[in-house]
Amino acid sequence: MKNTLHPLFFLQLVLILVYSCNDRSAKSSDHESRTGVSLNAETYHFPASARAEKFDIKNLQQNLPDSLDAALINYGYELMVNTSRIVGPHVADTAMRYAGNNLACVNCHLSGGTKTYSASWVGVMTRYPKYRNKNGKVNDMEMRVNGCFQRSMNGRPLPRDSREMRAIIAYYSWLSSDTSLNSKPEYKGYVDYKSPHRAADTTQGRRLFMQHCYVCHGSYGEGLLFDRADTSRGYIYPQLWGNDTYNIGAGMAKIETFAAFVKGNMPYGVLGEKPHLTDAEAYDIAGYVNMQQRPVPPGLDGDFPDRSTKGADVPYGPYIDPYPPLQHRIGPLQPIKAWYKELKKDKPDDTSGHEL
Numbered sequence: 001m002k003n004t005l006h007p008l009f010f011l012q013l014v015l016i017l018v019y020s021c022n023d024r025s026a027k028s029s030d031h032e033s034r035t036g037v038s039l040n041a042e043t044y045h046f047p048a049s050a051r052a053e054k055f056d057i058k059n060l061q062q063n064l065p066d067s068l069d070a071a072l073i074n075y076g077y078e079l080m081v082n083t084s085r086i087v088g089p090h091v092a093d094t095a096m097r098y099a100g101n102n103l104a105c106v107n108c109h110l111s112g113g114t115k116t117y118s119a120s121w122v123g124v125m126t127r128y129p130k131y132r133n134k135n136g137k138v139n140d141m142e143m144r145v146n147g148c149f150q151r152s153m154n155g156r157p158l159p160r161d162s163r164e165m166r167a168i169i170a171y172y173s174w175l176s177s178d179t180s181l182n183s184k185p186e187y188k189g190y191v192d193y194k195s196p197h198r199a200a201d202t203t204q205g206r207r208l209f210m211q212h213c214y215v216c217h218g219s220y221g222e223g224l225l226f227d228r229a230d231t232s233r234g235y236i237y238p239q240l241w242g243n244d245t246y247n248i249g250a251g252m253a254k255i256e257t258f259a260a261f262v263k264g265n266m267p268y269g270v271l272g273e274k275p276h277l278t279d280a281e282a283y284d285i286a287g288y289v290n291m292q293q294r295p296v297p298p299g300l301d302g303d304f305p306d307r308s309t310k311g312a313d314v315p316y317g318p319y320i321d322p323y324p325p326l327q328h329r330i331g332p333l334q335p336i337k338a339w340y341k342e343l344k345k346d347k348p349d350d351t352s353g354h355e356l
Ligand code: HEC
Pocket: 080, 083, 103, 104, 105, 106, 107, 108, 109, 119, 120, 121, 124, 127, 144, 145, 148, 149, 152, 153, 168, 188, 189, 246, 250, 251, 252, 257, 355, 356
């Protein structure tokens, strides 16, 4: 090992201090003086094994070949990491308020979108255009980006020809430039996960949340802002439910997507290669979080124009199946999946189910 202080050392230090001090009122600067680590998205490090090392996002500018538009790629990266500072709901220029919450894209697409099993953007350009049941259309990259702007960020779409959109796509193109990584399963979607054949136990979920998650995300899932006086600086620990987070139409609002994300990435520092929680634990926590309040965007009943392609765990109606809304939210999902399978048994080319 080249460095005497491996990034993991800092991570462990942060985790130990966070857990032992249990001081949720601490400001980022307090974190910094206690841990020597400034806790912003740019300095979160995962072990090399979990990151696409080819893309040295720490030194983005210096490492780009001359042939690429470094300024544009760098702006794309900035938009992903400092989302709320550039296009958040409280930025000074009201015309730039595209995101409706103060999350950052990289709160869910970890390490600048290069961490394994966190719906990474490595190779993402090779996955689009692609048909999505969610809107019943072939989606190009701009549409997919705007999907997360409208749902995960509870905001409004970026104009297709804006500098922001071009920058995001330039950044993704750079992250898709190593053909040896593009089709690797660990850089696409989440770690393998299977829901137990029962409803999520939300009481147990609450207990597990207080054991594994509360210390960072708060008892009410409220998260911890960098600076309460200036929310556009975003979160140290992002909000999980409430008004300033992803809305009910987002992928993360589906119990199986949440559980798979959490299994592979949480508590913070966990790798998909070595999960900390079992599938059953992740499921119960996801069920508990899924029962909390979050923003509801307009127009959700326009989703899944072909209702027979609606995933069992989509938490909002209308549904064509006979199962109660609560069961879509917290399971058991197997009977619902079986019902749709039966419905479509004569259509062998079915594309429904978990989709990115
Ligand atoms: C709250 C978590 C969350 C946030 C914040 C978020 N995303 Fe996503 N994103 C997801 C999830 C979940 C998926 C996969 C959707 C699914 O499985 O249904 C996804 C998928 C994507 C994909 C497609 C990936 C692929 O491999 O097909 C792109 C591109 C994307 N997001 C871009 C963004 C951008 C740009 C932002 C910020 C403006 C953003 N996301 C913010 C959760 C999030």
